[in-house]
């Protein structure tokens with residue numbers, strides 16, 4: 425789908441006239457092409473024009489003109505999204521925030537940081553660390569995804585188990601509505617409850633309600649000691665049962681990551697010390713301020729897993745061993761894709777007690793269609809990256825059948841179809857499984873209030 429040439433040309437002419445000082449605007453096909461792809465494997469949808477904005481004032485004027493001309497606008501961060509959120513499926517304008525990439529303030533006294541949306545997530549925690557502070561949200565893509573994208577998707581990561589997700593840290597936003605109005609919402613204080621919580625509404629809005637041009641996040645004191653254990657199991661079912669029992673035993677690790685036998689096969693030979701008989705591994709991490717205390721709690725966790733038939737655990741002896749474990753963990757997603765060439769990565773969440781059943785039923789659904797389902801991810805949160813592996817587009821009907829069953833099972837078990845990646849384009853057909861029509865209709869009405877011309881990231885979330 426694309427905007428008719430006449431309408432697009434009128435918009436571009438107005439845009440050029442509005443910025444006599446110049447604007448990073450292009451319609452050159454080679455430059456547009458990469459802005460039509462992300463990490464969702466959903467296909468290529470290049471925009472008809474691209475602006476790489478450099479200021480809030482630019483974003484505001486561009487959105488006002490796009491609304492006037494009824495031009496679809498798709499906000500773009502680093503295009504690492506897995507639900508197709510940044511794909512301009514109706515053509516029009518891709519509005520990239522990649523050049524708004526400065527850290528504006530690090531305030532240790534008030535425990536906060538103010539950043540532009542194009543700052544990479546890892547840079548935020550690195551800046552916090554210099555002051556002994558901590559920005560916990562840690563998507564595995566942190567090195568190359570942006571804070572704007574994290575806000576839009578309410579990104580999480582392994583540490584969400586103990587510390588929560590992006591929404592738990594964003595306390596204020598400068599936000600440009602689709603009409604071009606610039607709002608400042610939220611606070612700079614530890615607490616604040618005045619009015620409706622618009623920050624909570626905008627975080628997770630998947631680029632459909634406007635654009636974050638400035639983000640204020642809270643920071644917390646950084647734990648001084650972190651210890652990591654690699655706990656192998658013979659089967660993924662044993663590992664999944666052990667995970668539930670860890671959390672009910674009174675321990676509060678900061679990560680409980682799970683890798684099943686297919687994930688282990690994908691990363692074989694990359695330096696993870698796992699015995700050959702292992703069919704699953706758990707990466708458990710404890711933190712605190714006293715080394716002996718942290719080690720003792722990690723030992724309690726390992727003992728707890730032993731009562732669920734874990735094999736011999738390995739505790740990382742130094743920072744370089746810890747880093748190696750996490751480096752390999754970050755390679756799981758591309759390594760799985762390399763096994764068959766193509767995959768669809770889901771990010772469902774089920775109640776913790778249902779993790780073993782969910783994993784088993786997803787694998788069975790794949791088997792029925794002759795496809796492999798690999799599961800890894802933040803199992804301590806019940807958040808599973810179950811990946812359907814496939815080879816060619818001809819496999820697609822079978823992939824669809826497996827995905828549909830996985831989503832139905834998830835909802836049946838009391839879960840949600842997305843815990844991290846968002847609904848975007850990938851999951852909008854499954855949203856009715858989880859949310860009844862009156863609830864979806866209420867949210868659509870809310871969108872129209874904020875985006876009267878319905879031009880902001882159209883075709884996402886809602887059918």
Ligand SMILES: Cc1cc2nc3c(=O)[nH]c(=O)nc-3n(C[C@H](O)[C@H](O)[C@H](O)COP(=O)(O)OP(=O)(O)OC[C@H]3O[C@@H](n4cnc5c(N)ncnc54)[C@H](O)[C@@H]3O)c2cc1C
Pocket residue numbers: 462463498499500501502503504505506508509510521541562563564565568569570571572573574575576577578579580581582630631632634635636637757758844845881
């Ligand atoms: C290997 C790998 C590992 C990953 N691991 C995780 C993980 O552990 N946890 C997790 O949550 N995700 C993970 N992701 C998914 C992805 O990195 C996140 O969704 C991330 O938040 C996307 O950021 P981005 O800058 O790439 O945004 P994009 O992909 O460019 O955009 C994502 C959405 O944000 C919107 N958007 C972008 N900038 C703005 C803005 N300034 N204002 C409003 N809307 C905006 C876009 O329109 C789109 O809807 C992973 C991805 C990969 C490839």
